[in-house]
Amino acid sequence: MKFSQFAAVSLVMVSGFLLSNASAENSYGDIDKVLGSASVESGQHYNDISVVNGSVKMASDSSANEISVVNGSIKMGENVSVHSASTVNGSIEADGGLKTAANLETVNGKIRPGSNAVIGGNVDTVNGDITLDSSEVAQDVSTVSGDISLNGTTVIKGDLVYKPRGKRKTFFGWGNDSKPTLHIGADAVVEGRIILQQQVTLQLDNPAMQDKVEYQINDGR
Numbered sequence: 001m002k003f004s005q006f007a008a009v010s011l012v013m014v015s016g017f018l019l020s021n022a023s024a025e026n027s028y029g030d031i032d033k034v035l036g037s038a039s040v041e042s043g044q045h046y047n048d049i050s051v052v053n054g055s056v057k058m059a060s061d062s063s064a065n066e067i068s069v070v071n072g073s074i075k076m077g078e079n080v081s082v083h084s085a086s087t088v089n090g091s092i093e094a095d096g097g098l099k100t101a102a103n104l105e106t107v108n109g110k111i112r113p114g115s116n117a118v119i120g121g122n123v124d125t126v127n128g129d130i131t132l133d134s135s136e137v138a139q140d141v142s143t144v145s146g147d148i149s150l151n152g153t154t155v156i157k158g159d160l161v162y163k164p165r166g167k168r169k170t171f172f173g174w175g176n177d178s179k180p181t182l183h184i185g186a187d188a189v190v191e192g193r194i195i196l197q198q199q200v201t202l203q204l205d206n207p208a209m210q211d212k213v214e215y216q217i218n219d220g221r
Contacts, residue, residue, distance in 0.1 A: 147181045150188035159192035
């Protein structure tokens with residue numbers, strides 16, 4: 001979906017990424033830190049932002065190319081535009097109106113892009129919840145052990161996937177009996193398939209979504 005459908009400002013191309021004329025006038029270079037956090041002010045545009053131990057905070061109406069964090073969260077205000085955002089240990093959150101050209105990804109952390117987000121790629125996490133509110137995802141939404149909640153008029157253009165979980169060792173042996181929860185609101189839509197490669201608790205307010213469910217569970221037998 002074209003970004004122009006969601007913004008009334010004109011856009012120009014900078015480093016292969018769309019941003020507003022206002023941001024282009026305040027364009028900066030890269031941020032690359034091992035220790036310490038990074039902050040982007042309103043109206044500023046940065047190219048790539050890379051942080052090892054620290055968080056990234058972007059004020060409303062700011063933009064960046066790729067954001068990559070190892071140990072830390074990514075927090076964005078309203079109407080932020082980025083090419084992509086990923087973190088290993090931390091969450092990705094926005095206040096609303098987020099636009100990305102590519103993916104939102106975490107390993108250990110939740111993804112909450114706020115209402116009316118437009119995600120041009122995948123939304124993916126391993127150990128973290130995903131909450132989408134009246135938003136659009138152009139490709140797939142997937143997790144391993146997190147809850148997924150699709151609220152409002154959210155549309156997933158691709159598949160929604162629960163990937164398989166390996167067994168983890170407990171005090172009493174090997175086991176992993178807890179089930180994540182998938183909630184799809186009455187007005188939310190998954191246009192692709194709902195692929196369950198593990199047991200999941202389903203809360204489907206839209207009965208039509210039940211026909212999308214495909215179980216692909218390999219129990220090892």
